[in-house]
Amino acid sequence: MNRPYTPFDIIWAKNVTNSDTGQAYMDLTSEEFTLHFPTHHKGNVLSPKIGEIIAIHQNINGQKVFTHLVSPVDNIRLEEDRENFKYGRKVKLIAKTDVINAIPVSSTLWDKVNFQGISQGNACEIANISNIDNYDILLQDIWNKFTPYFRTDFKTSPTFTENLETEIDNTDNSISVTEGKLRLVTHYARERDRNIIRAKKQQAIQRQTLECEICEFSFINKFGVEFIECHHKTPISQSGVTETTLDDLGLVCANCHRMLHKQFDGFFLTMDELKQKISTNA
Secondary structure (H helix, E strand, O other): OOOOOOHHHEEEEEEOOOOOOOOOOOOOOOOEEEEEEOHHHHHHOOOOOOOOEEEEEEEEOOEEEEEEEEEEEEEEEEEOOOOOOOEEEEEEEEEEOOOOOOEEHHHOHHHHOOHHHOOOOOEEEHHHOOOOOOHHHHHHHHHHHHHHHEOHHHOHHHHHHHHHHHHOOOOOOOOOOOOOHHHHHHHHHHHHHHHHHHHHHHHHHHHOOOOOOOOOOOHHHHHOOOOOEEEEOOOHHHHOOOOOOHHHEEEEOHHHHHHHOOEEOOEEOOHHHHHHHHHHHO
């Protein structure tokens, strides 16, 4: 079984075209295929990393649509005897619509994104698109639109994502969200965990150690507020129903928390591994 993905693994957006058929990669018979890049973008072919998702969009019947979520399977740049799209990258399908159910960009929050600023055929890092607002919400939106079309091996990814959401402590009571029945279950799980999360933070305040256990960032020293996020050292999605103690929780800043829930080469880092990665790259 493939490891699950989350919305925050969607790092890249790429336009594809096929002037002969009017649609690209829609008649695939394999779960892996070669994603082609314009010849003059040779240097961009290896930019997406293994474990990162590329959201593919194209024009079909005059409509701009999303059609695929894919991820590289290796770090090999392929070269073929093609005039304009000479280079390629082997990718695996994570989700794919059919032509009829292709996702209109106009039906998503991406309708306001300036796709004209994305180089034709290039893989563009979404975070670098100049007019991107509400980055996380955009990722969640396209993820939700693709949920019915996940390949069988990745059907666990949406459920896995919901489990991760229960681990992220939302301590800002001023935040307002619209919740349906499924969201209410997630909200209930957060409320159930709040007592032990509060106890963990209170313990750190009393010991004057309310800082990120990974990068040592202190909200008290920087902003004068007693704030920190809580991370389950063993994810609930792995442990299932379990008794959680204070020692099972780690205190982390928002940046490190996000990195703990991002896959690196297909795996999630432990707190110690992320701390070592920061130290190595310092």
